[in-house]
Amino acid sequence: MQIGLIGCGNMARALARGWRRPVVCSDPVAGRARALAAEVGGEELASNAEVARRSDLVILCHKPAQLREVASEVAPHVRAVASILAMTPLSALRDAYPGKPAYRFMPSLPVEVRGGALVQAVDGADARDGAPAGGGDAGRELDEAVHQLFAELGTLVLLDESLVDVAMGLMSCGPAYVALVAEAQVDAGVRRGIPAAQGAQLVVQTLAGTAELIRRREHDMIAVRREVTSPGGVTARGLAALEHAGLRSAFSDALDAVLSDAAR
Ligand SMILES: NC(=O)c1ccc[n+]([C@@H]2O[C@H](COP(=O)([O-])OP(=O)(O)OC[C@H]3O[C@@H](n4cnc5c(N)ncnc54)[C@H](OP(=O)(O)O)[C@@H]3O)[C@@H](O)[C@H]2O)c1
Structure with a gap:
């Protein structure tokens, strides 16, 4: 699965180091994306849209306030999107990326050493057999692949969407x-x-x-x-x-x- 990172700050760097696989990535500060691609392998790309076109899964690693701005560039091209944005519910993600498989995770900095605590949001309305589902009816395989990808980084706990911000106060902080x-x-x-x-x-x-x-x-x-x-x-x-x-x-x-x- 080709991972694309939108934003190459602290958490993107920690995720990429934890995954230990090449990424495509973009950041307004080109040097940041270049440094990350040079470190973990992969490629710095000139735009967020290009990252979306070249990825199987885009991970949103910008700040929450940039959700709409980034979605306007990324949504038309993206195959599937996973958000780590604080305080940004699945409903906001789905509004910004209509019709696209969308997942919400909350990571913590020790993902860098595969020792992170992570949360995956389970939305009651969209849970499949108690498991989080972002990929729609055809997406069971994608759901599993995305879940496994984040599970590589430490202990991944499924939590009702309403508790993700509370959990963030424990494990992300x-x-x-x-x-x-x-x-x-x-x-x-x-x-x-x-x-x-x-x-x-x-x-x-x-x-x-x-x-x-x-x-x-x-x-x-x-x-x-x-x-x-x-x-x-x-x-x-x-x-x-x-x-x-x-x-x-x-x-x-x-x-x-x-x-x-x-x-x-
Ligand atoms: N840090 C944590 O421990 C942690 C834990 C859990 C979740 N999170 C979430 O992870 C996200 C990133 O946090 P962070 O601590 O890594 O922040 P950060 O270090 O500030 O990284 C965010 C990066 O996104 C870039 N960016 C800004 N606008 C962009 C755009 N339009 N397109 C692409 N990239 C853009 C920023 O560039 P500029 O600096 O030029 O604006 C910056 O390089 C946040 O949504 C946060 O809620 C963080």
Whole structure:
């Protein structure tokens, strides 16, 4: 399947690196498209329309506000379209690309290392046997191929369309949150004398190892926390300090902030 990327910014780059296959691509900044094609293989093309003509599946990697503008160039030529645009429901995609197979995904930056969390929107009206369908009656094969393409990049979760923006607040924003938490921990160590480089090694491995452990405990986070937390012990004191500082409500507020911005 020939992939075409419209827009060659951060997420297009992460997807292309994850797929490890040649792409055709375009971007208003020609150097960006050229650099991406040079890195992963493929070709930078002069226009979005040319990308559509040369692709089996176009991935929309521009900003949400550019949906209409890009569709006016791309829709007449495109065979099938997959969107990663935040806050852009399938209905808006179908309006912009009438009659074309249309899919909605929400990726996260670790797709670059095939360790991303991804969501595929399932639209109740269009679900086929509980699976998302974008390709119409003739499109079962295309539905499966598109699903598999994104599944290569990590853990792909099917979610009702109405929850995709909420999920985005967890997993698309998540890498920034996790990086901030790691940075804060390293800084705390620096204050007590651990050099930043060694602190980063310790903190990052703790994140990676704990993620694996939680997975092996079938996502039972409380079980992992209990195994580290002796009654009256040092971890219990640390956890209490984090709760007192409002860690839990801070994450809840962050999600509210993401979604309130969506409404504007
Ligand atoms: N970054 C994430 O973690 C993440 C996660 C999930 C979903 N997304 C979604 O992914 C999309 C891209 O995000 P991003 O972070 O990669 O943004 P980005 O780095 O700004 O990339 C967007 C690219 O699209 C280009 N572009 C603008 N107008 C265009 C046009 N008419 N035709 C073709 N390309 C055009 C931009 O060029 P200019 O800079 O010149 O405008 C830029 O190179 C967004 O819709 C976002 O909602 C992002």
